[in-house]
Amino acid sequence: MGKAQKYVLLGDATYPLQDWILKPYQEDENLTQRQLQFNYRLKRAHSVIENAFLRLKARWQILLKCDDCSLELLPTLVLACCILHNVCEAHDNPFNEEWLEGTEPTELPKPCQPAPTAMEDGRAEQVRELMCQYFESCGEG
Numbered sequence: 001m002g003k004a005q006k007y008v009l010l011g012d013a014t015y016p017l018q019d020w021i022l023k024p025y026q027e028d029e030n031l032t033q034r035q036l037q038f039n040y041r042l043k044r045a046h047s048v049i050e051n052a053f054l055r056l057k058a059r060w061q062i063l064l065k066c067d068d069c070s071l072e073l074l075p076t077l078v079l080a081c082c083i084l085h086n087v088c089e090a091h092d093n094p095f096n097e098e099w100l101e102g103t104e105p106t107e108l109p110k111p112c113q114p115a116p117t118a119m120e121d122g123r124a125e126q127v128r129e130l131m132c133q134y135f136e137s138c139g140e141g
Helices: 033-059 061-068 074-090 097-102 122-138
Strands: none
Touching: 033 061, 033 074, 033 097, 033 122, 061 074
16 A cells, blocks of 8 residues: 555444544435445444354353353453464364354444544545555455
């Protein structure tokens, strides 16, 4: 994109736009084709993330029952599961689709109301615009 960028998190419309949180453009009739494409690609990326977490929870079902684990141990447990999961995925360790039966996609807690515009960072719009231009240059997909 011609400019070095930091990593960003993907959020939905309820999060404030920050230079480290990408969120979609507000859906209305004034969106350009490029903005619609950006929103579409953001949704696709978000679904990949949801699928990865679903596979992680299915492979390591102890993550479904973390309520009986001490809070001090929880970060280590989650990190260990993530590392082991990535090792399994990197080495094409078979994923048993039956594991998904006990794992339902869950909505993660998020704000109920959109964040006030005052919480948004003006520089973040430049980051979103750069990403929007980049997606446009990549064509369909």
